[in-house]
Amino acid sequence: MVLTILFLIGAGFLAGILASTAGLASLVSYPALLAVGLPPVIANVTNTTSLIFTGIGSTVSSLRELRGHWRQLTLYVSLALVGGIIGSLALILAPESSFEKIVPFLIFLAGALLISSGRRTGDTAQRIKAAKMHPKKHAIIQVASYFGILFVGAYGGYFGAGAGILILSLLSIITDDDFLVVNAMKNVIGFASNLIATIVFIFRTRIAWHFVIPMGIGLFIGGYVGPIIVRHINITILRALIALAAFGLGITLFIKAYF
Template structure:
């Protein structure tokens, strides 16, 4: 399903801003996740309804996810069995979340958006502390090589959240796998990129069949996120995490204000 005029009638500056937001989201998603907190507020500010903005954003970020996975492909060496196992759970969760987004009334999503964004911001801010505590806890407990049943369930639940909204799903996945997997952080981040791609990809396919898509918005975000995904793989590791978190929190607060005040 395609929306009416949507972003096609927006100014050149507005469209350039959406593309630039796509670059930022692609970079942040590759490094840690939560890039939706960059693009979603921008789409709201451009005048798109919340559900249309969410659907178009999910579709647009898929190419950036592919770009990020390719950028981290060296860290995925030897992890095919784990990726197949967790990928099934991610696909199932993403499809469930996408179905819920379109099955539930649009008003339900609009009412939930401020809460979802606020929760995502809390996760982004708490991520450094959570990482330290989870790492300390993991050192004292043996972990199954593939994460066990708990990781499968956790990835499925993260997938539901990602298919429904998606902001900070990467942070959730990193925390979950940091506890349950015996892998270095960069390898876990590479797996996170694959799982996020699976969630966004299956949700995007479902939205293509029955979703309110603003194609101009989706294409602008796609173009920007591909560039951002490569930047994230090349230089994102060198960017100060506090700077990234500060940007994410700033745009998240703007998004909450936009939704609440209309």
């Protein structure tokens, strides 16, 4: 049991760093919970609950980047909360076998998003900013961005691997803020989505709380350290390495689910 606790703390620490730097905590934390014997849906529910801790750590560590952005962030968080409820209910109502078969493709998607998230985002953002000069186009872009955040919140409540990347890419396009601010906002939005999903899970399904605590300790520390790393690390190299790991994990889970 001691080795299991140490394993989950270590996995949580690494996942917390990935959550607050690349938005891919679940690529480490979810397989770690599978490795200690939890079935897929319970592992996913427990993982979502544990991720609350990395949200707390990364938010505290990112307060200086968030200064002056709380009003804007409140709107985005509200949309993510609604999406989180939708996604968590979808997870509970769907058969466990279907979830196990969907997960490999969600992880493949997460890896692909990570690779593409740094490409042409600037060009897309410039085109959208130019479109904002026209009132009708500006209104359409705003509505589309709100639905985008709602969708990401739902995806986070359902599974979550790659949700951070989706938020990061979306915010990079619809806001004029630099990467450090956008990354900090992403951490808060992800925290809100995980929190509301956990509240739903508490009343509707089973959470393995004895695994949440050690995983949460590691996630909190990693979540706090992550924003500090972002200020000094080469994000392009980090994204490439994590994407390769995502594809490897996706292949492993695909083989397990279908063969």
